Amino acid sequence: MGIAEATATAREQTRARYPDAEGYTDRAGVRLYWERYGDGEPTVLLLPTWSIVHSRFWKAQIPYLARHFRVLTFDGRGNGRSDRPEPAAAYSEREFAADTLAVMEATATRRAVLVSLSCGALWSTPLAAEHPDRVAGLVYLGPAVALAPPHPERAVHSFLEPLDTDEGWAMYNQHYWLRDYRGFLEFFFSRCLTEPHSTKQREDCVGWALEMAPETLIATELGLLSCGLESFERQCHRVRCPTLVIHGDEDAIRPHAQGAALAAATRGRLVTLAGSGHLPQARDPVKVNLLLREFVESIAGRAR
């Protein structure tokens, strides 16, 4: 923790905009770090995704959205300035959903538009299904949902068992992470950011991932593996708020078909970004920001 904090400080970059308020909230012994920007209406809550990165992955959205709306974000447990509990059970989608509500309480936020990336869909969806009064709308970027088959190359190798190869997606393996964490990160983010001229975004992501230890990342992965498809599908059908799915048609992490299926299951709108990979918020921020603003404004009347 000491070293990670020192590293984080050394790596901290200047920001286009700094939080107007920040704080920690404690939920069942786990400290969560949150930030608020702007004072507009409604509130847009930028959710954590897989804890391999922390809330700076929204850095290209915050300064723009905060000019129009009240923007909240927080570091998901396991990375950033939030705690890193040890047991895998601490990283289930239930825990992330409960953290989200805790941050809403701590910031006196009755209702918000929830914006998620990748597996953030696994905690925003149950929140919308179970707390419709708290969720004004859902935006999903490159959602990681099992409503359609994964890329075939990702279904070959075991995450848990030792493998006799380190090639390609065989690196998505807990034993490899402990052996060569940085090697995995370089590979993984090269697949997340497949667009040309993404060197800065890859460097950012690898840097954020290095703020946590591979042991913690393994715990987060084991926590998510326990997520059930059937219950997720049921939750999708219970979503009543407006939804928007944004998915790159060259997403090498999660097939576009998963985003399309989620849009259908929630009866929402699907926007396909041509040529985009898994992190369009980083690589096509202007397009994504305009889509977010348009969506939030379209439901703002209902949200107030």
Place this chain on the structure above:
Amino acid sequence: MTLTMTASGQTRARYPDEEGYLERDGVTVFWERYGEGEPTLLLLPAWSIAHSRLWKAQIPYLARHYRVVTFDGRGNGRSDRPSTAEAYDDAEYLADALAVLDATGTERAVLIGLSRGGRWAAELAAARPERALGAVLIDPSIAHVAPPHPWWTHPFDEELDTDEGWAKYNRHYWLRDYRGFLQFFAEEVFCEPHSTKQIEDLVGWGLATTADTLVLTQLGAQPASAGEMEGILRRVRCPVQVIHGDDDRLRPLAVAAAAAELTGGALVGIQGGGHCPQARDPVKVNLLICQFVESLGGMAR
């Protein structure tokens, strides 16, 4: 040529409010004007390895405040590619710049030049002080006023027995492997991390002309001695701002320092900047340009 440019054409943040061609001694020069503000800024061409898109990160910002005129230097872009070395003398580029000022009805302008264009800005300000409100020299290619980088030693004209590194800055190599040279050169220009887009742009612009044309641009006449170059710089009477990347691998910072001293101008170093800070640090460069133009104040208007 036009087809190639169209095929690789990108959308722009801002399009010209007016554009045109002028002809001078049989050579056609393409120019663009953006915005209506005061004063006029003339964004000069650099070496004809690139054309006026090299200013793409300046134009949309500056045109919100000022009237911006730019043109494709002969040898690239939509301007002609004359086939003699004399057509690429410094004097021809200066005459083109004056012709563009005339064609756009511009009496006086702030002259802004990068690399060779920085030299031309100084030469033009020295020769025609009544047309120059001020001059901004960005990583100027000015010889003789300070020692070059130690790796800048290979003869351009001779056949070399190596293609390594700066030995690629050689006419025989250019004719043998033009793209190889462009890639090497662009990577030296953009030594900053995360420059793949700028490298790709520069290689693309380089491919919009030919190795033969680029050889001719290299043979055109320019100030030949320290005495001549220093005399020109000392004759500059307008305010001067020099901007230079302190990691510039083409021209050392000492060149910019000498240019600032000889013109009586100010020098700002861009920390970690390479030879084209206007592309790699556009916000800093744009703000410096604005600050300089504003400092001209009453003089400019």
